[in-house]
Amino acid sequence: MIDDFTILKNRAKILAKRKTEGDADVNRLMIVEFLLIPERYALPGEAIAEVLPLRDFTPIPGTPAFVVGVINARGKIISVINLKSFLHLKEQGITELNKVVILKNGQMEFGILVDAILGAREISLNSLHSPPATLEEAGVEYIQGVTEDGLVLLNSTAIISNKLLIINQK
Amino acid sequence: MDKKQEAFLQELLADFKVEASEHHQSIINGLLELEKVPPTPVSQQLIETTFREIHSLKGAARAVNLIEIERLCQSMENVFHAVKQGSLELAPLVFDAIYKAVDTLNVLLTEIDKPEKSVSANTLSQLMKRLDSVQRSNTGLPKMTFAAPPPPSAEPAGGRQELVVSPPTIEEEIFVIENKKDVSPAVSLETPVSADVQRVKDTVRISTAKLGKLLLEAEEFISLKSTLSHYIKELNKRNHRDQITLVRDLKRFNRSMSRMIDDLLLDIKTTLLYPFSTLLEIVPKIVRDLGKEFDKEITVVIQGGEIEIDRRILEELKDPIIHLIRNCIDHGIETKSVREQRGKNPVGLLGITIRQESGNQIELTIRDDGAGIDRDKLIHAAIKMGVVTGESINKMSDHETNGLIFKSGISTSPFITDISGRGLGMAIVADKVSKLGGNIAIDSVQGKGAAFTITLPVTLATFRGILVRAFSQMFVIPTSAVDRALRVPIKEIRTVESKQYITLNGETIAMVHLGDVLGIAARKIKQDETISLPMIILSLAQKRIAFIVDEVFGEQEGTVKTLGPQLVHVRNISGAIVLGNGSVIPIVNIQEIMESASRTSGAQLLSDSVLGDDNADRRQKSILVAEDSITLRSLLRNIIESVGYKVKTAVDGMEAFQFLSEESFDLVVSDVEMPRMSGFDLTARIRGDKRFTELPVILVTALDSHEDRQRGMESGANAYIVKGSFEQSNLIETIKRLI
Numbered sequence: 081m082i083d084d085f086t087i088l089k090n091r092a093k094i095l096a097k098r099k100t101e102g103d104a105d106v107n108r109l110m111i112v113e114f115l116l117i118p119e120r121y122a123l124p125g126e127a128i129a130e131v132l133p134l135r136d137f138t139p140i141p142g143t144p145a146f147v148v149g150v151i152n153a154r155g156k157i158i159s160v161i162n163l164k165s166f167l168h169l170k171e172q173g174i175t176e177l178n179k180v181v182i183l184k185n186g187q188m189e190f191g192i193l194v195d196a197i198l199g200a201r202e203i204s205l206n207s208l209h210s211p212p213a214t215l216e217e218a219g220v221e222y223i224q225g226v227t228e229d230g231l232v233l234l235n236s237t238a239i240i241s242n243k244l245l246i247i248n249q250k
Numbered sequence: 251m252d253k254k255q256e257a258f259l260q261e262l263l264a265d266f267k268v269e270a271s272e273h274h275q276s277i278i279n280g281l282l283e284l285e286k287v288p289p290t291p292v293s294q295q296l297i298e299t300t301f302r303e304i305h306s307l308k309g310a311a312r313a314v315n316l317i318e319i320e321r322l323c324q325s326m327e328n329v330f331h332a333v334k335q336g337s338l339e340l341a342p343l344v345f346d347a348i349y350k351a352v353d354t355l356n357v358l359l360t361e362i363d364k365p366e367k368s369v370s371a372n373t374l375s376q377l378m379k380r381l382d383s384v385q386r387s388n389t390g391l392p393k394m395t396f397a398a399p400p401p402p403s404a405e406p407a408g409g410r411q412e413l414v415v416s417p418p419t420i421e422e423e424i425f426v427i428e429n430k431k432d433v434s435p436a437v438s439l440e441t442p443v444s445a446d447v448q449r450v451k452d453t454v455r456i457s458t459a460k461l462g463k464l465l466l467e468a469e470e471f472i473s474l475k476s477t478l479s480h481y482i483k484e485l486n487k488r489n490h491r492d493q494i495t496l497v498r499d500l501k502r503f504n505r506s507m508s509r510m511i512d513d514l515l516l517d518i519k520t521t522l523l524y525p526f527s528t529l530l531e532i533v534p535k536i537v538r539d540l541g542k543e544f545d546k547e548i549t550v551v552i553q554g555g556e557i558e559i560d561r562r563i564l565e566e567l568k569d570p571i572i573h574l575i576r577n578c579i580d581h582g583i584e585t586k587s588v589r590e591q592r593g594k595n596p597v598g599l600l601g602i603t604i605r606q607e608s609g610n611q612i613e614l615t616i617r618d619d620g621a622g623i624d625r626d627k628l629i630h631a632a633i634k635m636g637v638v639t640g641e642s643i644n645k646m647s648d649h650e651t652n653g654l655i656f657k658s659g660i661s662t663s664p665f666i667t668d669i670s671g672r673g674l675g676m677a678i679v680a681d682k683v684s685k686l687g688g689n690i691a692i693d694s695v696q697g698k699g700a701a702f703t704i705t706l707p708v709t710l711a712t713f714r715g716i717l718v719r720a721f722s723q724m725f726v727i728p729t730s731a732v733d734r735a736l737r738v739p740i741k742e743i744r745t746v747e748s749k750q751y752i753t754l755n756g757e758t759i760a761m762v763h764l765g766d767v768l769g770i771a772a773r774k775i776k777q778d779e780t781i782s783l784p785m786i787i788l789s790l791a792q793k794r795i796a797f798i799v800d801e802v803f804g805e806q807e808g809t810v811k812t813l814g815p816q817l818v819h820v821r822n823i824s825g826a827i828v829l830g831n832g833s834v835i836p837i838v839n840i841q842e843i844m845e846s847a848s849r850t851s852g853a854q855l856l857s858d859s860v861l862g863d864d865n866a867d868r869r870q871k872s873i874l875v876a877e878d879s880i881t882l883r884s885l886l887r888n889i890i891e892s893v894g895y896k897v898k899t900a901v902d903g904m905e906a907f908q909f910l911s912e913e914s915f916d917l918v919v920s921d922v923e924m925p926r927m928s929g930f931d932l933t934a935r936i937r938g939d940k941r942f943t944e945l946p947v948i949l950v951t952a953l954d955s956h957e958d959r960q961r962g963m964e965s966g967a968n969a970y971i972v973k974g975s976f977e978q979s980n981l982i983e984t985i986k987r988l989i
Binding site: 117118134135136137138140142143147148150151152155156157159161172173174175176177188189193245246248249250 | 770812814815818820822823833879880881952973974975976977
């Protein structure tokens with residue numbers, strides 16, 4: 081009889097096995113997919129620090145329209161922006177926008193509003209297409225590519241390190 | 251090994267910097283004293299002390315291989331050696347040469363870490379030559395070479411010189427080796443030796459008694475943990491003691507906890523107190539240097555240097571104080587000849603007085619007996635800069651015109667020197683002082699002198715602010731800037747040239763609405779002669795402005811937080827505090843809001859003639875918005891408020907229904923998908939209640955199917971708006987049609 085430990089060990093082995101199909105590791109990327117009605121977008125998982133529900137926020141007067149306000153994330157104040165209006169994406173109707181995806185790198189930290197988190201998965205960078213002409217108005221520099229199924233992968237570096245995002249009215 | 255060696259050197263260098271600045275200051279103090287006293291045994295003692303200080307600095311510099319500093323010290327030491335021996339008199343010429351050297355020394359010390367040096371080898375050797383010639387000047391005797399050897403010059407001279415200098419070198423070397431032995435074990439114990447070395451060195455001396463008390467106070471906090479767990483257990487019990495007892499106990503617990511926290515905070519703060527003298531010891535030297543430069547003779551009198559203040563405040567005060575002193579010397583105190591003409595004592599007086607006003611308030615006054623502020627010149631400059639108009643000047647009191655000096659860009663000095671004339675200084679001083687939670691005022695009598703009075707808190711207080719509401723948003727106004735809060739009847743508000751004013755104790759104060767200045771979408775209020783408006787009068791650098799708010803909630807304590815790296819600096823907002831309930835409240839930046847207020851054209855909500863306005867009637871109507879998404883909730887609120895309705899929001903159907911039974915509304919706008927009670931259920935409940943049969947309901951939903959519309963209508967809603975095709979105008983039109 082096989083004991084539990086052996087079963088678990090075998091399972092772990094199978095899980096740990098690399099998928100043979102597709103490309104080498106360097107070309108695969110873990111992404112987090114989210115909804116900005118009506119489009120589906122994604123960001124590399126490494127750029128995302130956490131996802132929080134938006135319960136309350138404080139608007140800051142005098143900031144550009146894309147700055148939604150600030151939130152209290154466990155005692156720390158984090159600003160939240162509306163990616164749709166920052167990227168000049170077409171806005172249609174009104175949407176809930178009640179999730180905050182916190183983006184973070186060494187210097188910068190802020191949240192973006194999304195309508196829903198659709199999940200995390202791995203994609204192959206080789207399968208990315210260049211963005212269709214309709215998306216170009218949003219600024220090609222912010223788009224890393226588009227997957228087979230029409231998911232728009234955003235360029236996290238171009239967004240997080242964007243100087244235009246920084247508000248300094250000194 | 252190399253790395254270890256380097257780390258060790260870095261450590262030594264950090265030690266040196268601390269030590270060197272102490273020596274440097276002692277040398278300056280010695281020189282200043284020496285200049286005052288006649289040659290007596292006292293001065294002999296001073297000469298000896300100063301000589302020792304120079305000598306120690308030289309030794310320390312050599313230990314860390316800072317040759318230039320060492321050589322400069324050597325030259326200075328030679329001079330003092332001659333003085334000690336009685337072969338050289340401390341004449342003004344000698345003082346000047348030594349002061350020059352001390353200044354250069356300071357530059358060398360501050361530039362230790364910088365790759366580029368501003369003192370060239372040439373300057374240095376010139377300086378040493380000067381010291382050298384000064385040293386010989388009184389005697390001219392060749393034997394002096396033996397008594398005090400000349401310094402090794404840039405080009406090494408004869409061997410004899412080397413010989414004379416070398417003995418101390420060996421002595422110093424031995425010292426270094428011993429030092430090394432002493433220090434190295436400690437180095438290995440210390441955690442990473444890096445650029446933070448300087449910060450590590452920034453220490454506070456604290457008595458063990460004080461430390462012991464702090465520990466005791468901190469230990470008491472342990473009991474808080476257990477008490478709190480006790481209450482949590484108590485609350486979890488179904489049949490807990492009756493609620494009143496529990497609330498009473500909790501209140502008592504809260505009181506004793508607050509006291510414990512406050513005590514500990516206060517005692518920790520006192521460990522950070524430093525006497526003013528540590529900052530003011532640089533003053534005599536500055537006054538001397540500037541006096542020399544402007545050919546003015548000035549006596550400095552410092553009183554109250556022993557009074558203690560938070561060292562962080564002291565550090566921030568350095569620049570403003572130096573600036574004020576420079577200002578007094580440049581603009582205030584006249585030259586000797588002018589003073590004589592005016593029948594004044596040819597020697598000017600600069601007084602610095604520190605007084606402890608109350609437990610947590612200190613008053614620092616910098617006073618001179620110079621010309622005072624030239625009112626006409628100041629007014630002229632202010633008008634030229636466009637800060638004020640000619641007419642408004644006539645209405646201003648002397649007190650107010652003097653306050654103009656704190657305006658950015660105003661300078662009465664016709665010449666732009668490196669000291670003054672750019673007109674930025676006083677504005678910066680006022681800004682710094684306000685950031686420290688203090689205030690600055692000026693009192694000036696033309697021809698007699700001027701006095702700047704800075705009031706400061708003793709400790710960098712926990713931030714305190716007045717919580718207010720402006721339109722629909724809450725803000726915190728730093729208490730330090732609040733002159734007073736009051737209610738003013740609308741009929742007492744006067745309008746002059748489309749700006750509003752109130753008169754308070756005979757003073758005319760400009761009035762604006764905080765929300766207007768901050769640029770928040772205004773919700774106009776009905777002009778009613780009988781009502782009075784709450785306002786907060788802010789004062790900064792002698793300027794007072796009344797800010798209308800919509801509600802004052804009282805005072806709030808908290809820690810100031812930044813708005814995060816994306817919002818580096820937002821105009822009029824200096825940060826935020828977090829309230830007990832977790833909500834974030836922006837803090838108003840006093841300096842900027844006062845500037846912005848000066849540019850805002852009056853309180854819009856009153857200047858509009860409200861009566862007869864098409865919107866007037868609508869103002870009474872109130873609308874209830876039920877929506878679970880905070881984004882949509884505030885969007886809907888803004889849209890509906892912008893056309894003049896009163897809006898109350900609820901987070902779901904359940905809360906909305908509760909509000910409906912508490913107050914009356916004219917219309918309900920509701921989302922469909924909500925927790926606890928959906929929009930369909932809410933509508934059904936409204937229709938099922940006799941009180942609300944006529945109440946119109948608009949459903950806003952993401953659902954866009956025929957069945958959903960059908961269901962909406964069946965539940966009794968009057969209109970159905972789909973989010974995907976939502977348009978602002980659409981909602982407003984629908985509301986207007988229904989009420």
